[in-house]
Amino acid sequence: MSLILGVLGGMGPAATLDFLARLQAYTPAERDQDHIRVLMDLNPQVPDRNVPGAGAGPVLAEMAGGLAGGGAEVLAMPCNTAHAHADLIVRASGLPLIDMIGGAAKAAADTGARRVGVLGTKGALRLYREYLAARGLGLVALGAERQEAFMEVLYRIKGGDRSAQARAEMAGLARDLVAEGAETLIAGCTEAPLVLSPAEVSVPLIDAGDLLARRCVAVCLEREPPPSI
Template sequence: MSLILGVLGGMGPAATLDFLGKLQAYTPAQRDQDHIRVLMDLNPQVPDRNAPSPGAGAGAGDVLAEMAGGLAGGGAEVLAMPCNTAHAHADLIVRASGLPLIDMIGGAAKAAADTGAHRVGVLGTKGALKLYREYLAARGLGLVTLGGERQEAFMALLYRIKGGDLSSRARSEMAGMAGELVAAGAEALIAGCTEAPLVLSSDDVQVPFLDAGDLLARRCVDICLEFEPPPPI
């Protein structure tokens, strides 16, 4: 028997489906019954975590807390959320559900430290970058980010990807931004937005490439199959 995984998804839907595909691929299974049971709330109606106006997006925490409580009520025993920015509401999610949440940001920061890098580039929203700055600093690592206008260009590209643009142009633009971080001194690169790996892979990056969603999927498998204990509440 494995632990039942509850997934807070829909931020965005394509990234969530990509995460579920990785979860399935990494599960050592010979038959249907060997796979992890997953309870999913794929809710694209969660308020925009990246809304620029003051106070906008503040309702995201309340919606995520409600989703987490629903998953707990449905039988989930541990939670995962394939959205970096939404981890700003991690404490609220844990309090509302009474369940452990597998930390996506912490897992990626640890993986970055394990590469031996001292400066880590992150492609992510402003909210996600704030979280990564804190987690990386706790490990003695520096954060490398895009400049103001280039960060805005990243956000524009992010919303295009959310709208279904997986074109060669989108791939080229994302690879270019990754290259800018490496040129600025990044010794490892974290895809700190779950849309980024939809158009970016390790083949596009000349330093160790860490997909936070991929790392989360791997850790979900290890925890749900009880190869490692769930995180504390």
């Protein structure tokens, strides 16, 4: 038997589906019954996490409580920015939340890098700055204009754009971070890996969502303990 995973999803839907595909792919299974049971709340109606005061926290808390009521034993959320509400989610559900930000920060430290570039929203960057600083690492962020360009392409990806142009723009943003001294990059937005691959950058690229999927498999199959509450 494995632990039942509850997923707070829909932020955005394509990134959540990519996460679920990775979760399935990383689970060692020879038959249907070997896979992890997943309870999913794919809710695209969560208020925009990038708009201060939009009210995402209470909606996420309600989702988490619903997953706990449905039988989930551990939670995951494939949205970096929404981890600003992690404490509220844990309090509302009484369940451990597998920390995507912490997992990516640890992976960055494990590369030996001292300066880590992050492709993410302003909210995600605040979280990553804190987590990286706790490990003695510096965060490299885009300048104001290039950050605006990142947000523009991000919302296009959420709208279904995975064109060659979107790929080229995201790769250009990643190269900007390397030019500013980043020795490792974190795809700190779950949409970024939909159009950016490791082959397109000259330094290690850490996919926070991919790491989250791998950690969920390990925790749910009880190969490692769940996070403490």
